[in-house]
Amino acid sequence: MVARGKxxxxxxxxxxxxxxxxxxxxxxxRAMRLLEERGEYVGPARIKGKLYRVSWYPGVRESSSxxxxxxxxxxxxxxxxxxxxxxxxxxxxxxxxxxxYLRRRKRVRLADGRRLLAWTYVYKRAVDPKSRIPGGDxxxxxQRKSAA
Numbered sequence: 379m380v381a382r383g384k385x386x387x388x389x390x391x392x393x394x395x396x397x398x399x400x401x402x403x404x405x406x407x408r409a410m411r412l413l414e415e416r417g418e419y420v421g422p423a424r425i426k427g428k429l430y431r432v433s434w435y436p437g438v439r440e441s442s443s444x445x446x447x448x449x450x451x452x453x454x455x456x457x458x459x460x461x462x463x464x465x466x467x468x469x470x471x472x473x474x475x476x477x478x479y480l481r482r483r484k485r486v487r488l489a490d491g492r493r494l495l496a497w498t499y500v501y502k503r504a505v506d507p508k509s510r511i512p513g514g515d516x517x518x519x520x521q522r523k524s525a526a
Contacts, residue, residue: 388496389417389460390425390486392450393436398517406435409466417455422489424449425498429514430505436516437479437501449515452486452496460497467499478503 393399394406395413427438427448438448455463460481464470469479479499486496511519 386418386454386456387460388420388452388486388494389413389455389463390423390450390452390484390496390498392425392429392438392448392498392514393516394434395463395466396451396517399520406466409463412459412462413453413455416459417453420452420454420488422449423452423486423496424489424514425484425486427484427498427500427514429511429516430501431509431511431516431519432501432503432505436511437503437505438498439501439505447514449513449518452488452494463499469499473502 391413395410397414397419399406399410424447425438426441426444426446428441428446429448430437430439464481467479467481468477469481470477471481473480478501480502481497481499483495484498485493487493513519
């Protein structure tokens, strides 16, 4: 739960930090636990974007098309938790930084229809167009592949 009196913000997660992604990868467990224990779950959400499988984890790329949707979840988390997520994600808010992800605010639509701005990790490196995840849902795609 988010501590009272602490600075907190919304963060949109779409890959290994999603609640349903538990057990997909051991590397994510500590970051997931921190987010769940120190953050507050807001709900399922979507953003405009294209989702790619980068390695065992996904990366979101910007898109202005309404048909390009990425499925994820929103948490409200204290700044110190978001800073730890930056380290896990190899992210910065500085676009010139030599990191894999740029943390930036994007418009998010919650499943209940509310809209808000949430920090989102946007992948900065090149992606293979063939690695695009259909439907923009990393968890569903990972579950589908593990069942095959």
